[in-house]
Amino acid sequence: MTATSLIGQSIVKPDARDKALGRTQYGVDLKPRDALVAKVLRSPHPHARILRMDVSKARQLPGVVAVVTAEDTPAVHYGRWVHDRTVFARDKVRHVGEPVAAVAAVDEDTAEEALDLISVEYEQIPEVVDPQSAMAPGAPLVHEDMASYGPSTVRRGGQGNILDQTVISAGDVEKALAQCDVVQRQSYQAPATHHGTIQTHEAVASVDATGKVTLWSATKSAFAVRQTVCLALGLPMSRLRLIVTAMGGDFGARGTAVIEPIVVLLALKTHRPVALTLTRQEEFTGTSYREPAYMELEVGAKKDGTLLAVRGKYTIDTGAYHDSVGHLRPNTAMLVGPYRVPNFHLEGFVVYTNNVPRGHVRAPRAPYPIFAIESLIDAVADKLGMDPVEMRLKNAVQNGDTVPIGAVVEHVGFTQTLQAVSAHLEKEGKPQAPNQAWGVAAGQWSIHPIESGGPTSAAYVKVNEDGTAVLVTGVADQGAGQHALMAQIVAEVLSIPYDAVSLVAADTDLTPYEQATGGSRTTYRAGTTVRLAAEDARRQLISLASERLKVAGADLGMEGGKVFSREAPEVSVTLAALGAASLGSRGGPIMGSSNAGRAELMEAMAKAHGTVDGPIYCCHAAQVEVDPETGQVKVLKYFVAQDVGRALNPKLVEAQIQGGVVFGLGGALTEAVAEQQGHVLNANLLDYRQPVATSVPPIEMTLIEEPSQFGPWGAKGVGEPPTVPVGAAIANAIFRAVGARVTTLPLTPDRVVQALKNRP
Amino acid sequence: MVRFEYLEPTSLGEAVSLVDRHWGQVRVMAGGTDLLVRLKQRVIRPQYVLNLKRVPGLDGLTYAKGQGLRIGALTTIRTIETSPVVKEHYPVLAEAAGMLGSVQVRNLATVGGNLCNASPSAEMPPGLLAYGAQARIVGPKGERTVPLDQFFLGPGQTCLLQGDLLAEVLVPESAPKTAGVYIKLSPRAAMDCAVVGVAAVVTLEDGKCKDCRIALGAVAPTPLRPRSAEDLLRGKPLDPGLRERAGQAAMEEAKPITDVRGSAEYRKEMVKVLTRRAVQQAFQRAMAS
């Protein structure tokens, strides 16, 4: 790093201005003039056999160009992870909203009319809508015959409706619990929640005369979506190019092929461009989102607050299809929280039901187990008369600890986050007003070994003849500023101004492979690859400069757009001159490349003996006011301490933390998809209540910078952890304010009033 | 959206005759904030949509001392929220209007639409009921005036007959020493429908409650006046014990359902709490007036 380093500078992300001014072009804005409009016919039933389907009337409607059903697709099952679905339901529907047919027509009204003309005869069969019933012997099976889904179907540990199950244990829980001075036991529940992105899913596909399809989609996983579409439709990858368009929010919604197979199929059928935009209602039945979860937990501690044992069970309702990377072991291990616990026995289950499919939402599967353990730890602290932060400090996971999944955590800044919260609460003092209090909760993210993530990426850095550079990367920017950050990394390595780097991104034919913009891994992992590619370009520049200046490479420096001799700085050559000269040089144009980000991380980790891949820790504190008569909870103040490793761009980090907290506030207080026998009762943003501006308190934060060994300049992931502990922080604050423990999310007024009545 | 024929009458007479002629197949549109959502979701599929906005004389507020306030059916919620006259003489209406949806919605939404949509949780009925408002209805056989508490028949159902349109809402002049309040309970601070809404308007005389009207939203198939609670309070000093009993009485009259916005038990309990609070706040404001 140099005196003029860009690392740690809050560079404004380049898309901010257009977004603020409403100029950003989204997929719908790019719709070709002659595009057909697609609409999807969806199942009205949670579980039914399709006895008969007649699309002839729809086909005859003037303006309808194509109607497609399961008959128009290859007989394969696909999915991004578990291959359990088909483009259209074949013999039976497994959830309300499952696609049954699709129409392409000259306009939306005609397409909708055509849907009305498709007749489907269903025979309803009994549905299972909660995992407990689905696990019971004799329960109706959601997937009767997964074995027939083909060799690529990953059936995980389970039987019947159980897709996956796991047990993790250490020590002797029974014995340890008997030795504890305090044992607390509690069940917790949390509902399905939705991303609620402002932009609904949209995609446009177009076919040229050679049969090559171009697909424009607002996805964060261009390559995975291409692969899934090709699998679903039997297309070679060379025939499908996916170009990522601007995303109006992701929060986990844009990692899998949701509508893309349908749009591509219709474009191939009609040889016309086809556009499909989901309605808000379809967002709630035709996508996948956070799984409801059930947690049973027992925690035992000694008088001095030392945690001795945790027994837990974690059951997830994955709906009719499984749209999750779903590392059940690390997910289940979340039940012990970020603590040293010598004895534990944890069970985890993933269960199919006839609910809408479940998938990723910001910090997949972390908030609910953390809600359980952080609520219960708080109860134990209260029972012991111990300060809740001190209780956590006493048991906090430390550098070099082996965590329940059996890997080691390093560069752990957890204790510092707890200390920061302690200091903040000291400064704030106890609220004097009645029914007000602070509550705290800790959180963690990315506690799994590197093998599980498959974090592959590559990047090119091209140096132009004028000394500016172009970064070519598969990274998609879902609004969090990833592109700004990648450019910042290149500019730093080449010592050129930030705006001298331009970017080509997320196009499956043009840019190299990238796994996804997700898991809080982009800066951490793709950033490493981009750094290595920029360093490769730098090496080539130095080598060319060495030839021209007749100075050994090791004696050359690079700064301010120049390569110069360290001994005699006036001996120098500009990057522009090098860029131009490279065109005629033996080595040809300068193009740095790397696909070694993963290799570098794995090597480093192998050396560090099976280390957890970039663990992140945080602690939150919320001040609430509770109206004990109506149960209404107002969040007055919020504080976050998070270990970010190194804040490469502090403004972006702050924005991620603020956004993450707001997202968490929704899940804590108001958001729940209301489901009844597989039907969604609140498929709109009026009754699915996300926070509004007035719901958000002032959010303060302290960034802890305990550098990671692996991320660029010590950076760790940022975006998901701030969502994780919010529910527990507020639940704990409610308890401290009025003595009521709410154990079901969200913490609605109704439940607060109920809990107040159940107060001992 | 479904295909429909768009009608745009330019007089009230023409509007009434069109609605009469196409009764059962026509939907009247004012601000469209309820109607368009349902049209787009294909919940309703009318053959005709009749836009009222070009009909003159249905818009605006007029206040005359001693006679009260006339609110044209097309008056927007935003107009009511911001009108100095309403704020001075009927503050409960301005208060309620300010809690409906968002500014963007309030700029489009009309009072007529809010009443005719007849949602049990609608924002404007409780305040209007508490002020003793009446509805002026114009139809093929002429016009009639109906007390607002006879206007609502059930969710989405009003007393409007074939060809009828709501033309105006009439709000009588309040007696001296009258004040009121509207309390809306909703989980989200804005852009939310009421889980329970309570309006109370109290008139004092010699420190006692001379008259009192309470109206509840979202706790029965229609907005509701809990008469037994009002009867308890009338003629008495509004002490805390009495207010508590009024809350209890209101609760006993409420017949809420459980839906995605709240459970029946919770709603019932909140009627008690909020009625007590509303009466207390109205009382305090009236004392100060």
Ligand SMILES: Cc1cc2nc3c(=O)[nH]c(=O)nc-3n(C[C@H](O)[C@H](O)[C@H](O)COP(=O)(O)OP(=O)(O)OC[C@H]3O[C@@H](n4cnc5c(N)ncnc54)[C@H](O)[C@@H]3O)c2cc1C
């Ligand atoms: C995002 C959002 C938030 C909302 N929040 C709230 C809220 O917090 N509280 C609340 O109460 N409402 C809320 N609403 C509902 C709606 O905005 C109100 O009910 C509004 O007052 C309806 O008025 P409008 O003019 O838009 O009615 P329209 O949609 O035009 O009409 C509604 C109904 O009334 C009929 N109608 C309208 N005018 C007449 C007339 N003069 N004579 C006969 N029939 C007529 C129509 O045929 C239709 O059936 C919300 C709506 C949205 C979209």
